[in-house]
Amino acid sequence: MNIILLGPPGAGKGTQAQRLVAQRGMVQLSTGDMLRAAVAAGTPVGLKAKAVMDAGELVSDAIVSALIGEHLDASAGKGAIFDGFPRTRHQAEALEILLAERGRSLDHVIELAVDEEALVERITGRFTCASCGAGYHDVFKLPKAEGRCDVCGGQDFKRRPDDNEQTVRTRLAEYRAKTAPILPFYEEKGLVRRVDGMASVEQVADAIDSILDG
Ligand code: AP5
Ligand code: MG
DSSP states (O other): OOEEEEOSTTSSHHHHHHHHHHHHOOEEEEHHHHHHHHHHHTOHHHHHHHHHHHHTOOOOHHHHHHHHHHHGGGGTTTOEEEESOOOSHHHHHHHHHHHHHTTOOOOEEEEEEOOHHHHHHHHHTEEEETTTOOEEETTTBOOSBTTBOTTTOOOOEEOOTTOSHHHHHHHHHHIIIIIGGGHHHHHTTTOEEEEETTSOHHHHHHHHHHHHHO
């Protein structure tokens, strides 16, 4: 099964993708994570992407489509969760081709519908484990033991440089202008399933499970 998790910054794409990886053995393909890895490694792609990401704008279609192309085969036979990709009509078309070339196709586009004002609070409270990447939140999801990652026991945590209010506003505007308009492309194909992303993490997870198992 291949699915897209579609929603604005902070909608819960990464949170739900990590759970699907743990519970179903699917493979998370997050262009945001791939770009952050490229920035950390100082690759040519990372050097180009850093300033664009820090400003909250979109990296070029060519760069992100190439990244997905490089990582797609790792999900063969396991199922892909596209997280943060596609984000433009051009990327949606590139994904169609990449999948078709491999005899694969999309099963569902799961739209996480959320209230924009709540997203600023979600994003500015977010932090992750520096060792394994598990995601947390200052209010909604603290580690069970203070200062210790639930998954790997790590004691170092980090915050993203683009998780400040001003950049979040730009990321939301980019979503509205360039990403939300790809919904009709998938609606025409009958692939869109809408989930209430304002519900709790567990309720959102249950709603996604019923779509995947339905
Ligand atoms: P990317 O990394 O994709 O970031 P994003 O889309 O802005 O989304 P986020 O990761 O911020 O949110 P999320 O939906 O994953 O939420 P999360 O689960 O963490 O992209 C970053 C940048 O890279 C872009 O701005 C762009 O520059 C570039 N880029 C990436 N892909 C690109 C592409 N395809 N094309 C061009 N450029 C690209 O949840 C957020 C917080 O809320 C967490 O703390 C979580 O614990 C909490 N939370 C989650 N669900 C709930 C819930 N139901 N209730 C309460 N709290 C919740
Ligand atoms: Mg994410």
